[in-house]
Amino acid sequence: MSSVTSPLATQQLDQPATPAPAKRGRGRPTTYTPQLAARVCSAYASSCISLQTICRETPGFPHIDTVYEWLQRNPDFSEAWERARARRGDLLAEQNIEIVDNDSRDWEPILDKEGRCVGVRVDGEHVQRSTLRFNARKWLAGKLNPKRWGDNLNVQVSIGDELRKLVREANAEPLDVTPKRIEDKT
Numbered sequence: 001m002s003s004v005t006s007p008l009a010t011q012q013l014d015q016p017a018t019p020a021p022a023k024r025g026r027g028r029p030t031t032y033t034p035q036l037a038a039r040v041c042s043a044y045a046s047s048c049i050s051l052q053t054i055c056r057e058t059p060g061f062p063h064i065d066t067v068y069e070w071l072q073r074n075p076d077f078s079e080a081w082e083r084a085r086a087r088r089g090d091l092l093a094e095q096n097i098e099i100v101d102n103d104s105r106d107w108e109p110i111l112d113k114e115g116r117c118v119g120v121r122v123d124g125e126h127v128q129r130s131t132l133r134f135n136a137r138k139w140l141a142g143k144l145n146p147k148r149w150g151d152n153l154n155v156q157v158s159i160g161d162e163l164r165k166l167v168r169e170a171n172a173e174p175l176d177v178t179p180k181r182i183e184d185k186t
Contacts, residue, residue, distance in 0.1 A: 032070055036060070037077045040067060041084035048092065048137075089145025092137040099134050106130075 040061060043054050055064045062070075070077045105126045110119040141149040159167075 032074060032077070034076070036062070037070065037074070037080060041077075041080045044081075045084040045087035046091065047088075048095065086145040086148070089141040089143075089149055092141040092144070093149050096134050096137050096141075099130055099137070102130075 040054075043058060043061075044051055047054060051067065052064045055061045055067060071081055106123055107120040108123045109117040110121055112118045138149070142151055146152070
C-alpha cells in the first residue's frame with residue numbers, strides 16, 4: 001500500500017496558518033446608550049409608522065428585538081418608553097381631528113359626455129378608508145395612553161368627614177318600613 005498525497009493537501013500544509021478573523025455577531029450593534037435610547041423613544045413618539053419600520057429604516061438604530069431586550073433590562077429606558085407611548089397616543093388622537101376635518105376627497109364629480117361637471121357623488125371608498133384610519137388611531141391611542149384616550153372611565157369619589165358622619169348616622173337608625181294605609185280623601 002502506497003500513500004499518495006494529493007497536490008491540494010500538500011499545498012494546504014505548506015501555507016502558513018493565518019488567524020481566523022474575529023467572529024462578529026449578525027445584525028446591528030446592540031450596545032445600549034442613553035443617547036441612542038432617547039433617539040429611539042423620540043422617533044417612536046413622533047411617528048405613526050411601526051417600531052419595526054423605524055428600527056429597520058433609521059441608520060444606526062438597533063433591531064426591534066434589541067429594543068424589546070432594553071425594555072426588559074433597563075428600568076430607565078422602560079420609563080422613557082412609557083412616556084414615548086403616551087406621547088404617541090396623543091399624536092394619533094390629534095391626527096384623528098385632521099382625518100375627520102379633511103373632506104377634500106369625499107366627493108367625486110359626475111361628468112357629462114363633454115367632460116363638464118353636472119353634479120357630485122360621495123366617494124364611498126375614500127369615506128370608508130377615512131373611517132378605518134380614524135378608528136384604528138382611536139383604538140391605538142386608547143391602548144398607548146389609556147388614562148387620556150381609553151374608553152374606561154375610572155371615577156373616584158372622595159367624601160368629606162361631614163358626609164361620612166351623616167351616612168353612618170343614617171345607617172345606624174332603623175328605617176320604618178311598615179306599610180301605611182293611604183286614605184282616599186275624595
